[in-house]
Amino acid sequence: MPEQLSPATVRAEVRIPLTFPDGYRVEAEVFTFHGLTDGAEHLALRIGELGDRTPLVRLHSECLTGDVFGSARCDCGPQLREAVERIAETGGYLLYLRQEGRGIGLYNKLDAYMLQDQGLDTYAANTALGLPEDGRDYTAAAQMLTTLGATGIRLLSNNPDKAGQLAALGIEVTERVPTGVHVSASNVRYLRAKVEHTNHAIPLAALVG
Structure with a gap:
């Protein structure tokens, strides 16, 4: 049986024009919420025309270094850019979740980077700090989708844990x-660790190098 969700409500809705460094532009309806289970300030962006199609949804965890500063140590910035355009083409939602560093926070993520520079992979670095490999919980994401009426979705993700958690919710x-x-060259070890540790659907052949 799916877990019973506590209700959330839309707090505000505002239209924001998005512009990316390569010049791509699109308009988004941005929703904020009351009653999210973790109390964080997550956002839902409705992009494109939904119509009667099953919405395409991306759960994107906040990454200040990749999303804002363009760090090449991860693939978060390019994934965010890709997701916005692909969702705009078919209609759906980008959920921007305040889960920096797979849920461990910005400072801890940067501490983990130092350990990665000494040879640990992204997951081993987290555990060496006494933190979970991946501390993300998608209950708030399920609340947001339910509030927006998106209880059936196409999920834009290589991560099987996201689909599994959403289904359970x-x-x-x-x-x-x-x-x-x-x-x-800067993120190949990071991507390979995703495949080997958490079964991300990334072809290993693409990670030679």
């Missing part, structure tokens, strides 16, 4: 749509 994932592989 009563969100029907009708399809898991893979994201692109945004590989560079």
